[in-house]
Amino acid sequence: MLTRKQHELLCFINDRLNDTGVSPSFEEMKEALDLKSKSGVHRLISALEERHFIRRLPNRARALEILRLPDQIKAAGSEPAAKANVATPPSRIAPAAANDVLELPLHGRIAAGMPIEAMEGQNSLSVPAALLGPGEHYALEVSGDSMVEAGILDGDYALVRKAETARDGEIVVALIDDAEATLKYFRHEGSMIRLDPANRSYDPQRYRPGQVRIQGRLAGLLRRY
Template identity: 55%
Template structure:
């Protein structure tokens, strides 16, 4: 199953090939999907290629070829519905007829404790409710390692859903890349030219860096927990 952005990109590539006979450029794809950089397009192209939907051709400009289309594009789009047995509803509960789910790549582990190496690969995929994907932009998921955000309700082993962005407001919980080599999940605070990365556990100290040493990689928008 494709993520929403992967499907959007495949649809855009197909529409341009049908109209012009050639695929769009990376800049055109970036603008069409409203991404902030071409690196996001590279990740989407790689994911589509790994799943066998497109092929990159050597020694040709705009060298993309559509190999196959997902069933949703061939027969018209129908939202993915996860069905299952329903228990009796608690008193006052609102009825839920269906849950629309999308797959997100899980980009390895993120430290909620001592920072670990920067995230650089997809370990697997996870289905998340579409309503969790707030706002525009690309989303991804991370497995939490550590307990530094436990008082914010984020436990070791949870899956956090992140919207990819490079800015944050004070108080946001973000994925922060420190000195281009370690990634951590912390609460963001800007104080002049300094950035504080705050834990939500008194056992961990707040870390403060010059702003050029910290790059925001995304903002927390959801959480998945397995009991």
């Protein structure tokens, strides 16, 4: 059973998702419920999460998804508006918030040349959601020019979908000897793994399978001017 404030907040989020497709900000929730601070909103959100009415979408700023609605909210839709104590939402559950920007973890720099250290530090990078598909992603700043013929330039941001396997011909983040990472085309060559550049000035790199661990597959590219 929900408290009155939990009930009001769930209705407010549901109405906003139905109207705009974007969940309200914590400031908007605070004002709508006449709360004194955002900490009260955090407590209500956590309580609704624990009761499996909502969930927070990972790597998305201010994104919430309605998982279910209480029976009394659904029933309110069939009552006359004058008798209903809450806003009347549609009977269907609102879709996930269509936020257009994601915050991806930004893990250092990766070589598009000879391998250099990567996965260091953890900042974040704002990325248009349209550039990404399903799955968990992270970003790496590209260093070097060995992938220029694939359109990947020094200073670009590689958007990487986490994965531990790859097919021949895919561009991957490969971790070499658990120490250095590089961005290359992945291919099998007999009993070896071959990492191919996209620049005729560079030679392919060959490693034993035990030396190479796939850390992800290239999902997109972001360039700042």
